[in-house]
Amino acid sequence: xxxxxxxxxxxxxxxxxxxxxxxxxxxxxxxxxxxxxxxxxxxxxxxxxxxxxxxxxxxxxxxxxxxxxxxxxxxxxxxxxxxxxxxxxxxxxxxxxxxxxxxxxxxxxxxxxxxxxxxxxxxxxxxxxxxxxxxxxxxxxxxxxxxxxxxxxxx
Numbered sequence: 001x002x003x004x005x006x007x008x009x010x011x012x013x014x015x016x017x018x019x020x021x022x023x024x025x026x027x028x029x030x031x032x033x034x035x036x037x038x039x040x041x042x043x044x045x046x047x048x049x050x051x052x053x054x055x056x057x058x059x060x061x062x063x064x065x066x067x068x069x070x071x072x073x074x075x076x077x078x079x080x081x082x083x084x085x086x087x088x089x090x091x092x093x094x095x096x097x098x099x100x101x102x103x104x105x106x107x108x109x110x111x112x113x114x115x116x117x118x119x120x121x122x123x124x125x126x127x128x129x130x131x132x133x134x135x136x137x138x139x140x141x142x143x144x145x146x147x148x149x150x151x152x153x154x155x
Contacts, residue, residue, distance in 0.1 A: 010042025011114060014081050021077060030073045033066060037077070038109070045078040046111045051103050062103040067128055067137040068095055074112045075124035075141035082117055083145065090122055090143040097139040106131045112141075120145050 009015055018037035025031035033054055039046040047070065049055065055066035072092050079090035109129050116123040121142060128137040 011082050011117065012040075012042075013084050016040035016045050016078070016081050024077075029069055033069060035070055035073055037074075044111050044113045045074060045081070046109060047074045048107050048109050050107050051105055056104070060104055062108070062136070064097065064099050064137075067099060067108075068097050068139065070108070070110050070128065071095065071097060071112070071126040071137070071139035072141055074110050075126055075139075076143065078112045078114070078124060079122045079143040079145075082114070082122070086149055088145050088147055089149070090145050093121070093142045093144045095139060095141050097137055099137050100135045101130065103130050103136055108136055115140075118145070 016037065018040060021037040022035075025035070033049055035047050035049045037045065037047045049066070049070045051062050055063055057063040072095055076090065076092055083090060107130075109131075110126050111129075112124045112126045114122060115125050121144060124141045124143065126137075126139040126141060127135065128139070130136050
């Protein structure tokens with residue numbers, strides 16, 4: 001998968017540049033899990049994560065918490081990209097995930113699409129697939145939209 005630039009901004013206030021988004025990871029969980037943004041479209045954002053020693057549970061399978069970290073990272077970034085962050089920002093409020101298929105190696109790909117973009121909340125659906133495009137996890141993330149500029153800087 002690679003970056004895709006649409007002819008229109010779609011839902012985005014700021015167009016998602018996968019390379020720039022990946023560079024924002026700093027020393028965060030996203031960096032530790034090697035989450036990389038790989039594709040954007042008019043109404044979706046996709047990221048990839050390796051399934052390796054960092055994301056496995058003791059039985060050698062993808063940890064559900066790692067899937068949730070991928071889903072929330074993706075939805076939170078996407079949620080802020082649809083906002084004018086000089087006026088509002090979005091923060092995770094809740095996550096619900098159903099784990100559908102075990103994965104023990106390779107990479108997984110998560111795609112986030114909005115289900116609700118309101119003034120006070122956003123709801124994002126995240127579908128995670130393996131390298132063979134088989135469903136691994138489905139998640140729903142609710143974000144709170146908070147008035148005020150985010151105090152961090154990601155230039």
